[in-house]
Amino acid sequence: MQQMQRRGFLQWLTGLLGAAVCSVVGLPGVKYLLESLGRGRRTARVVQRVARLADLTPGRPLLVAVTARKQDAWTEYAQHVVGRVWLVKSGGDGGVQAFTAVCPHLGCTIQAGADGKTFVCPCHRAAFDAQGRRLPSSATGQENHAPRDMDALACRVVQDEQTGEAWVEVTLEQFVPGLRHKVARG
Amino acid sequence: MLERLNRWLDVRLGHRRWWGAWRARTLPASPSWWLTSGSLVFWLLVIEVATGLLLMASYSPSLATAWPSVSYIERTAAGSFLRGVHYYTAQALIVALLVHLIRVVACGIFRAPRELIWVTGLLSLPLVLTWAMTGNPLSGSQQGLAQVAVEAQIVGSTPGVGPTLSRLLLGGEDVGHLTLVRLYFLHVAVVPLAAAALLALHISQVLRHGLAPRENNQQPSAPVPYWPYQSVRNMTVLALVVGIIALLAWRYGAPLGAPADPDLPHHPRPEWYFRALFELRRHFTGEQELIATLLIPTAVLLIFLTFPLWDGLFGRRTASLLRTSTLLAGLAGWGWLTGMSYHRDLYDGEYQASRKQDRIWAERARALAARGVPPTGPAELLRNDPQTQGPLLFARHCATCHPWLDKHGQGLAASEASAPNLYGFGSRQWIEGLLDPERIASDHYFGRTAFAEGEMVSAVQELAAGLEGDELSARRKQLRLAAEALAAEARPPEAPPEARRAAAGRVLIAGELGCTGCHRFHSEGELGTAPDLTGYGSRSWLVAFISDPRHDRFYGERNDRMPAFAPGPDDARNLLSQRELALLADWLISQQAAPSDTPRPTPAAAPQLTSR
Numbered sequence: 073m074q075q076m077q078r079r080g081f082l083q084w085l086t087g088l089l090g091a092a093v094c095s096v097v098g099l100p101g102v103k104y105l106l107e108s109l110g111r112g113r114r115t116a117r118v119v120q121r122v123a124r125l126a127d128l129t130p131g132r133p134l135l136v137a138v139t140a141r142k143q144d145a146w147t148e149y150a151q152h153v154v155g156r157v158w159l160v161k162s163g164g165d166g167g168v169q170a171f172t173a174v175c176p177h178l179g180c181t182i183q184a185g186a187d188g189k190t191f192v193c194p195c196h197r198a199a200f201d202a203q204g205r206r207l208p209s210s211a212t213g214q215e216n217h218a219p220r221d222m223d224a225l226a227c228r229v230v231q232d233e234q235t236g237e238a239w240v241e242v243t244l245e246q247f248v249p250g251l252r253h254k255v256a257r258g
Numbered sequence: 259m260l261e262r263l264n265r266w267l268d269v270r271l272g273h274r275r276w277w278g279a280w281r282a283r284t285l286p287a288s289p290s291w292w293l294t295s296g297s298l299v300f301w302l303l304v305i306e307v308a309t310g311l312l313l314m315a316s317y318s319p320s321l322a323t324a325w326p327s328v329s330y331i332e333r334t335a336a337g338s339f340l341r342g343v344h345y346y347t348a349q350a351l352i353v354a355l356l357v358h359l360i361r362v363v364a365c366g367i368f369r370a371p372r373e374l375i376w377v378t379g380l381l382s383l384p385l386v387l388t389w390a391m392t393g394n395p396l397s398g399s400q401q402g403l404a405q406v407a408v409e410a411q412i413v414g415s416t417p418g419v420g421p422t423l424s425r426l427l428l429g430g431e432d433v434g435h436l437t438l439v440r441l442y443f444l445h446v447a448v449v450p451l452a453a454a455a456l457l458a459l460h461i462s463q464v465l466r467h468g469l470a471p472r473e474n475n476q477q478p479s480a481p482v483p484y485w486p487y488q489s490v491r492n493m494t495v496l497a498l499v500v501g502i503i504a505l506l507a508w509r510y511g512a513p514l515g516a517p518a519d520p521d522l523p524h525h526p527r528p529e530w531y532f533r534a535l536f537e538l539r540r541h542f543t544g545e546q547e548l549i550a551t552l553l554i555p556t557a558v559l560l561i562f563l564t565f566p567l568w569d570g571l572f573g574r575r576t577a578s579l580l581r582t583s584t585l586l587a588g589l590a591g592w593g594w595l596t597g598m599s600y601h602r603d604l605y606d607g608e609y610q611a612s613r614k615q616d617r618i619w620a621e622r623a624r625a626l627a628a629r630g631v632p633p634t635g636p637a638e639l640l641r642n643d644p645q646t647q648g649p650l651l652f653a654r655h656c657a658t659c660h661p662w663l664d665k666h667g668q669g670l671a672a673s674e675a676s677a678p679n680l681y682g683f684g685s686r687q688w689i690e691g692l693l694d695p696e697r698i699a700s701d702h703y704f705g706r707t708a709f710a711e712g713e714m715v716s717a718v719q720e721l722a723a724g725l726e727g728d729e730l731s732a733r734r735k736q737l738r739l740a741a742e743a744l745a746a747e748a749r750p751p752e753a754p755p756e757a758r759r760a761a762a763g764r765v766l767i768a769g770e771l772g773c774t775g776c777h778r779f780h781s782e783g784e785l786g787t788a789p790d791l792t793g794y795g796s797r798s799w800l801v802a803f804i805s806d807p808r809h810d811r812f813y814g815e816r817n818d819r820m821p822a823f824a825p826g827p828d829d830a831r832n833l834l835s836q837r838e839l840a841l842l843a844d845w846l847i848s849q850q851a852a853p854s855d856t857p858r859p860t861p862a863a864a865p866q867l868t869s870r
């Protein structure tokens with residue numbers, strides 16, 4: 073009887089010690105891997121002047137890059153492209169719209185269509201009109217994979233203090249792709 | 259002596275028993291070519307591991323080093339060959355695995371007690387695909403990293419664990435250094451360990467239960483030994499496959515695209531083994547895409563996993579039939595989707611043009627890398643290359659008005675052509691055309707500009723007005739000499755006869771032809787009325803001209819519609835940065851030398867990007 077109890081205890085003890093040894097590597101191991109979840113977050117928002125108003129032609133969207141300081145793991149880039157923005161100047165009132173070039177489908181970079189006026193994504197051919205609205209499948213003869221229209225960005229025209237020239241200033245943000253609604257990523 | 263060593267070892271290792279058991283294996287029936295598939299898969303795996311280990315000796319994962327280290331491996335014949343073998347063996351492995359699975363189904367090797375053989379074998383297919391998927395982007399090429407970016411998004415769109423998994427895979431929110439390190443970690447450690455475990459289980463099961471007896475086959479009277487009757491067949495097939503792989507690796511090598519750079523337009527596509535899934539996604543939109551990316555593949559896998567249970571459910575006969583038809587339907591569906599996807603791309607002009615452009619950039623990047631890659635990363639190679647950036651900048655900033663088309667109409671067409679065609683600008687031929695009384699007012703030169711009826715056009719035309727015969731050809735000769743003199747401003751002639759003609763031209767410019775009446779040319783003439791001809795078409799002239807054509811040195815007040823691309827010293831306030839100006843000017847100059855034998859950019863690849 074005593075023998076049995078002692079044996080059971082020893083088994084239990086061995087198991088416990090083994091588990092303790094495993095946890096020395098295992099627990100920090102899991103933590104270490106999960107740490108990347110919190111790391112390398114994007115700069116949430118960047119407000120930047122991206123183009124002179126005079127450089128925009130109505131009906132010809134212009135792709136501009138937004139740069140900011142960026143940390144990629146162990147490297148720091150003082151100036152790095154953190155996003156690309158399509159600017160559209162409308163013919164009528166000369167107002168400017170800005171859209172992130174990140175496709176709402178799966179995040180490829182949206183390019184200008186063959187006519188130079190509309191937009192198309194090279195990955196799965198999501199097509200958008202000149203105002204960034206999804207084109208119906210009937211217009212292109214292709215399934216439109218975009219779950220929503222192109223994501224508009226806040227943008228305004230500002231006056232340069234020195235030269236008095238009008239500039240377009242956009243607020244770059246990231247949105248979760250694949251959803252029907254625009255949800256900011258953060 | 260050897261025998262004694264062997265015996266000594268055997269007492270300690272007992273290896274003879276293992277070897278004996280291995281040799282004593284028998285076949286359920288006569289040897290067969292069918293049975294070679296398993297050993298083929300095994301040895302291809304061994305080759306993958308061996309070549310992979312060798313490549314590890316020179317490879318370095320990170321955004322800044324992956325592509326350079328791979329292009330470094332590619333620069334030696336042996337390295338390039340090994341990488342080719344690694345690449346083509348991976349494809350062969352996938353095919354061999356499929357064949358093996360089909361064979362296993364055909365022979366019914368999933369019946370009790372061999373269910374685990376089937377399960378482990380089937381699970382190795384997704385595992386091997388993951389292995390390939392984590393390997394492809396390691397080259398740090400545009401194509402590879404674009405693939406991971408999309409794949410991570412697909413993973414991320416899985417409800418629940420998706421976002422976490424995608425962050426783990428990328429090592430952050432988007433593709434960066436850690437992405438490559440993570441993929442490398444998966445590719446060389448995690449997946450191989452999992453594969454080894456699966457393979458160990460699979461093979462131990464095969465050895466434990468023996469090869470399955472063939473259906474409706476009486477046992478042969480005397481069992482046929484595996485070694486060497488089956489082994490020789492195995493080796494023959496393996497040698498054949500490896501021969502093909504070696505040939506491909508030697509002739510073509512593994513592809514290496516241009517280094518990843520989000521600024522270069524690119525049409526990402528998955529590898530051939532994922533084309534079916536890529537195509538399947540096309541037929542689902544929105545939240546339903548999950549059906550294509552997750553539900554259907556999982557369902558297919560589950561259906562195949564349950565094969566061993568079908569006998570009990572439907573009876574042996576029906577089950578057999580059902581299995582065969584399921585397998586055939588699966589293969590047909592897979593093949594059809596794959597074919598559809600390639601077919602679509604084949605007729606997609608934009609995609610084809612982009613592929614062509616990708617190849618040009620890839621070749622260019624590799625040529626530049628031969629001189630060494632800057633520590634900031636391989637993307638710098640093409641970013642600082644006039645040959646690459648010139649056409650891109652031109653397409654973006656100049657080609658609204660200026661065409662850049664050779665005499666066959668190839669090159670960059672202008673969206674609203676209204677300015678001179680700049681193909682070969684500054685070359686002798688180009689200037690000759692400009693100084694040709696018959697051509698100066700054509701659409702090729704000033705025809706569509708405000709200068710069409712300007713002083714320059716009338717001055718050139720007047721030079722030939724009223725002249726005929728010998729007088730006319732003498733004047734034409736003078737104009738050609740002037741063209742030669744102007745071309746010499748950017749590229750001093752090397753041959754003495756050319757230098758002599760250029761000198762004669764210079765005298766004419768300041769003298770008989772009267773150019774310096776409006777233009778400044780070295781010490782002659784004044785600025786402020788027409789563009790300065792000193793250093794015409796040279797790098798500094800071009801940079802200054804593009805920066806601000808409204809400057810007194812050029813058109814001044816009379817400038818037509820050409821914008822000032824860099825009027826001030828501050829890059830952030832200019833349309834073109836100093837770096838971009840230099841790239842554009844260098845490219846235009848490189849076109850003067852040999853306007854015909856430069857790679858022609860395709861219009862479809864015309865990008866629309868600037869960075870500020």
Ligand code: FES
Nearest residue numbers: 175177178193196
């Ligand atoms: S990522 Fe743009 S269409 Fe799929």
